[in-house]
Amino acid sequence: MDWTDTLAELIRRTTSDLPADAEAALCRAVDVESPDSQAALILRALVENTALARQQSTPLCQDTGTLTFFWEVPPGTDTAALEQAARNAVARATHNGWLRRNTIDTLTGRSVDSNVAEGCPVCHFEQRAADGEGSCKTPRSMGVPPMKHGQDARATPVRKGFCKSPEGHAAGIEVWLLQKGGGSENMSRQFSLPDETLGAGRDLEGVRRCLLHAVWQTQGFGCAPGVLGVCIGADRAEGFLVAKRQLLRSLDDAAPEPELAALERRVLEEANALGIGPMGMGGTTTLLGVKIAARTRLPASYFVTVAYLCWACRRRGLRVSSDGSLHWLN
Amino acid sequence: MITLHHPFTETAVRALCAGEAVRVSGRVCTGRDRLHKHLAEGGACPADLRDGALFHCGPVVVPLSPDPAQPSDGRGGWRVVAAGPTTSIREEPYMARVIERFGVRVVIGKGGMGEATRAACARFGCVYLQAVGGAAALIAQRIKRVAQVHFLEEFGATEALWELDIEGLEAVVGIDASGRSLYDEVRDASAMRLRRLLG
Ligand code: SF4
Numbered sequence: 001m002d003w004t005d006t007l008a009e010l011i012r013r014t015t016s017d018l019p020a021d022a023e024a025a026l027c028r029a030v031d032v033e034s035p036d037s038q039a040a041l042i043l044r045a046l047v048e049n050t051a052l053a054r055q056q057s058t059p060l061c062q063d064t065g066t067l068t069f070f071w072e073v074p075p076g077t078d079t080a081a082l083e084q085a086a087r088n089a090v091a092r093a094t095h096n097g098w099l100r101r102n103t104i105d106t107l108t109g110r111s112v113d114s115n116v117a118e119g120c121p122v123c124h125f126e127q128r129a130a131d132g133e134g135s136c137k138t139p140r141s142m143g144v145p146p147m148k149h150g151q152d153a154r155a156t157p158v159r160k161g162f163c164k165s166p167e168g169h170a171a172g173i174e175v176w177l178l179q180k181g182g183g184s185e186n187m188s189r190q191f192s193l194p195d196e197t198l199g200a201g202r203d204l205e206g207v208r209r210c211l212l213h214a215v216w217q218t219q220g221f222g223c224a225p226g227v228l229g230v231c232i233g234a235d236r237a238e239g240f241l242v243a244k245r246q247l248l249r250s251l252d253d254a255a256p257e258p259e260l261a262a263l264e265r266r267v268l269e270e271a272n273a274l275g276i277g278p279m280g281m282g283g284t285t286t287l288l289g290v291k292i293a294a295r296t297r298l299p300a301s302y303f304v305t306v307a308y309l310c311w312a313c314r315r316r317g318l319r320v321s322s323d324g325s326l327h328w329l330n
Numbered sequence: 331m332i333t334l335h336h337p338f339t340e341t342a343v344r345a346l347c348a349g350e351a352v353r354v355s356g357r358v359c360t361g362r363d364r365l366h367k368h369l370a371e372g373g374a375c376p377a378d379l380r381d382g383a384l385f386h387c388g389p390v391v392v393p394l395s396p397d398p399a400q401p402s403d404g405r406g407g408w409r410v411v412a413a414g415p416t417t418s419i420r421e422e423p424y425m426a427r428v429i430e431r432f433g434v435r436v437v438i439g440k441g442g443m444g445e446a447t448r449a450a451c452a453r454f455g456c457v458y459l460q461a462v463g464g465a466a467a468l469i470a471q472r473i474k475r476v477a478q479v480h481f482l483e484e485f486g487a488t489e490a491l492w493e494l495d496i497e498g499l500e501a502v503v504g505i506d507a508s509g510r511s512l513y514d515e516v517r518d519a520s521a522m523r524l525r526r527l528l529g
Contacts, residue, residue, distance in 0.1 A: 038349060038351070038502045041351060041500075041502065042462050042502070045462040045465045045468055045500060046462065046464065046465060048465075048468055049462070049464070049465035049466070049467050049468040052467040052468055052471065053412075053466075053467035056467060058390075058411045058412055058466075058467050058470065059390055059411065059412040059466055059467070060412075060464065060466065060467060061412065061414055061464040061465075061466045062387070062388065062389055062390050062412040062413050062414045062466040062470075063388075063414075063416065063464075063466075064390070064412075096392075097390055097391075097392040097411045097412075099390075100388065100389075100390040100412070100487075100488060101486060101487045101488055102488065104486070109364075110486065111485075111486025111487065111488065111489075113486070113487070181464075182416075182417075183416065183417045183440075183441075183463070186417065199528065209528055212524060212527060212528065213524070216520055216521065216524045219441070219442075219513065219516065219517055219520070220440070220441050220442065220463075220513070220516075221417055221419060221440075221441040222417075223440065223441075223463035223464045270527050273523060273527070274520040274523050274524060274527075275516065275519055275520050275523060276516060276520050277516070279440060279441070279460055279462070279463050280441060280442060280513055280516055280517075281349075281460060281502060281504065281512055281513075281516065282512070282515075282516050282519075310463070310464060311464060312464045
């Protein structure tokens with residue numbers, strides 16, 4: 001198996017083929033909006049666009065975004081080789097028109113036409129325990145710490161739908177790709193509680209106030225309807241990473257912690273009652289999902305970090321087992 | 331649905347109302363951050379924008395020529411595979427000046443714009459259209475031809491000024507020439523609902 005070929009195919013799928021959960025959410029939204037509203041017109045165009053991009057293998061959106069590869073690898077893996085394969089795959093995908101020339105040298109202002117540069121694309125590697133524990137998708141990738149014996153079971157969720165082929169787990173390699181566009185990334189933000197102007201204290205009610213405020217501030221700028229990936233706690237940098245990882249979750253799942261699942265549901269419902277609507281032109285579909293994780297924090301800090309993702313939820317995962325067989329994860 | 335065709339007349343533009351759905355055809359020029367800064371700071375525009383449309387968009391393009399060393403003849407040696415609107419508010423510092431200097435009648439983008447652009451639309455007879463954000467495959471299908479490209483070397487393919495011939499691009503009037511902005515109305519109404527929710 002050639003990793004450059006495999007990752008190029010991962011990019012092609014991610015950039016052109018919206019995952020089924022996101023497409024279904026858009027279709028449901030069309031039915032919710034009144035038929036001759038601007039909101040319905042926009043949502044119908046998004047559904048039509050989704051089918052067209054898939055059929056033609058062309059980008060769903062012209063902003064093909066920051067490419068972030070989340071890897072989970074067994075001990076002893078040559079991660080430098082995988083990273084090089086990712087870079088080769090990005091250059092090839094750009095050449096094929098699956099990715100826009102989307103990389104600017106910040107100092108000279110010139111376009112880096114291959115989309116390959118230092119730290120670009122982004123690769124995050126995590127090593128799986130040698131016995132394969134934690135490989136069944138995927139507490140850590142989803143921003144939840146790995147299980148220790150005797151630990152509260154709530155901290156070790158196993159998400160449904162991720163464990164379709166258990167064979168070869170321990171020795172296999174798993175990779176998820178997220179493509180996140182600039183318009184949506186510009187809408188990501190971080191709050192530090194308490195925040196007096198929002199009336200937000202250091203509790204879940206404070207978190208709710210931050211999230212609703214974030215949705216209001218974002219309006220249509222991030223191509224609503226969008227998804228919120230949220231991390232409560234951690235430090236500033238880890239908060240953004242964990243929040244971003246929440247965006248890999250299926251729109252149909254719920255946080256394993258009942259209090260976070262309840263908050264996810266409530267914020268989704270309340271945000272959609274704000275009337276911002278698709279592209280900020282009014283309507284009842286402002287968010288498609290809210291995905292929240294909690295991390296420990298320092299006594300002095302309480303961050304609420306929001307990674308905003310637009311309707312174009314471009315995320316695809318695959319697993320290559322030790323025998324070289326390939327399995328798509330969504 | 332109302333149809334608009336290039337060149338766009340002041341009468342046609344002033345007749346549009348916020349919230350109306352339109353289809354745009356004819357010549358449209360793309361421009362993003364680099365172009366707006368260049369134009370607002372007194373730079374020359376190689377394309378004729380008078381009674382024209384400026385589309386906030388950085389397309390995905392591939393050369394038609396199989397020889398990558400000779401990718402373009404500068405006039406249509408390209409195919410657009412994806413082209414949706416980019417966030418317009420980034421051009422807010424420049425937009426009003428560009429509308430005034432070049433006589434732009436139609437701005438196409440996403441997310442809406444601010445007070446200065448709203449005022450310029452009313453004063454000079456211009457309209458802001460919301461294209462469907464992210465619907466890049468669909469919009470690329472409405473692009474029939476790349477007529478010309480400018481600033482390709484200087485700004486790069488994404489930021490370059492692409493002169494495109496389009497047919498039937500769907501959009502919704504976001505800011506009309508009477509000074510009404512749908513975005514302002516949605517923002518104010520949602521602020522009221524937010525206050526109610528947060529008590
Ligand atoms: S916010 Fe998303 S859908 Fe909109 S232009 Fe950016 S990447 Fe595309």
